[in-house]
């Protein structure tokens with residue numbers, strides 16, 4: 499068992515540079531948690547006394563999307579993260595040697611990307627990131643308030659022993675005495691400002707309300723799908739208009755483009771279904787396509803020109819399994835009354851049926867095997883499709899180069915932990 503522990507320690511040190519999970523494959527909460535674990539480990543290994551706990555800041559994420567660089571290099575820094583495969587650009591042992599700290603701060607002041615060091619800058623307290631593809635990176639973040647790297651100019655000491663007033667030592671990290679309240683849930687550019695869970699809940703409420711108002715009997719509950727979010731990030735158009743659609747959402751200010759009362763009137767359904775053919779973007783009607791079951795979104799800044807006016811969207815999503823609007827071809831009826839087999843009426847939406855008999859409890863105690871965290875599938879081959887012509891005015895201007903395949907440090911680590919825990 500001792501050998502196992504030593505092995506884990508070695509593994510932890512090897513992985514100090516990275517988190518195993520990409521933002522697009524996880525939740526903000528999990529992502530932040532991993533970052534703080536990384537910061538704590540680094541504070542302990544290099545005896546950094548002034549490493550602060552990071553908190554999520556939606557405003558920073560939104561300003562990343564809108565390319566607003568307020569205070570950059572003064573009170574803010576930027577970084578690209580989550581390379582696939584994992585890249586190690588810096589050598590922490592050398593960078594963080596006390597003799598080299600002056601040189602390190604000077605390098606920070608050259609206003610360039612310090613790669614893995616950026617999220618480890620001790621003085622940072624807030625972070626906001628968005629999914630952004632710039633090969634080989636998948637994530638773009640702003641961090642505040644240390645724009646200059648000055649917080650590295652501190653002699654080594656007990657982790658958490660040099661915290662500013664109002665902060666306490668929280669197992670090696672400086673944490674605020676009263677933790678900031680979680681950000682509220684305002685409307686407008688919603689995906690960026692909320693959690694995936696809340697976002698899906700809002701969308702399903704919208705679908706349920708529409709099903710009830712327009713007597714749609716075959717409206718399915720939507721579920722979040724990390725693989726679809728990643729496909730939208732990589733512009734993987736495989737299956738588009740056949741088993742997949744893409745949409746823009748969350749206009750700010752909110753702008754009503756479709757007239758649902760008229761669109762969904764039975765005498766207009768044939769026209770509506772026709773308008774969905776070939777991938778015309780149907781605005782608010784898209785997320786209400788009854789047959790859709792899965793959705794994955796990323797932050798995206800897009801101006802869409804309609805006849806005579808423009809709308810600014812902030813979210814880009816892929817939906818499956820419907821590539822058309824054919825599920826609108828359905829007579830009106832009790833919401834949730836026309837669900838495919840394996841689905842049941844869940845207050846007006848078709849939801850996967852719950853097993854009717856509770857599964858029997860296993861009589862033998864389960865062996866304690868650490869569960870590897872599930873991460874989204876990695877891209878395996880270059881997507882052939884490039885961004886569509888009409889996307890040329892949209893941001894982020896994503897890089898079209900492709901990451902090579904490879905397991906991340908975290909994934910290898912998890913696998914090894916699993917293997918070793920079974921041996922010992």
Ligand SMILES: *[C@@H]1O[C@H](CO)[C@@H](O)[C@H](O)[C@H]1NC(C)=O
Pocket residue numbers: 555556557558624642678
């Ligand atoms: C988030 O960051 C912005 C921009 O720096 C700042 O104005 C705001 O106070 C921060 N919000 C919180 C809750 O700290």
Ligand SMILES: *[C@@H]1O[C@H](CO)[C@@H](O)[C@H](O)[C@H]1NC(C)=O
Pocket residue numbers: 591592593595596597598
């Ligand atoms: C300091 O940096 C130099 C150049 O990067 C490196 O050669 C040296 O090993 C570093 N010092 C320590 C103590 O790691």
Ligand SMILES: *[C@@H]1O[C@H](CO)[C@@H](O)[C@H](O)[C@H]1NC(C)=O
Pocket residue numbers: 599600601603604648651
């Ligand atoms: C580090 O801090 C000391 C004083 O605390 C200062 O004299 C020195 O210039 C700082 N070094 C750098 C590289 O900022």
Ligand SMILES: *[C@@H]1O[C@H](CO)[C@@H](O)[C@H](O)[C@H]1NC(C)=O
Pocket residue numbers: 767768771772827
């Ligand atoms: C609706 O479905 C019927 C048969 O199920 C088909 O004949 C008809 O063409 C469909 N209408 C549209 C507009 O797709």
Ligand SMILES: *[C@@H]1O[C@H](CO)[C@@H](O)[C@H](O)[C@H]1NC(C)=O
Pocket residue numbers: 729732734735736737876877878879880881
């Ligand atoms: C694109 O998506 C399809 C499934 O939708 C998947 O089979 C394929 O591997 C993906 N391609 C890339 C490059 O990720």
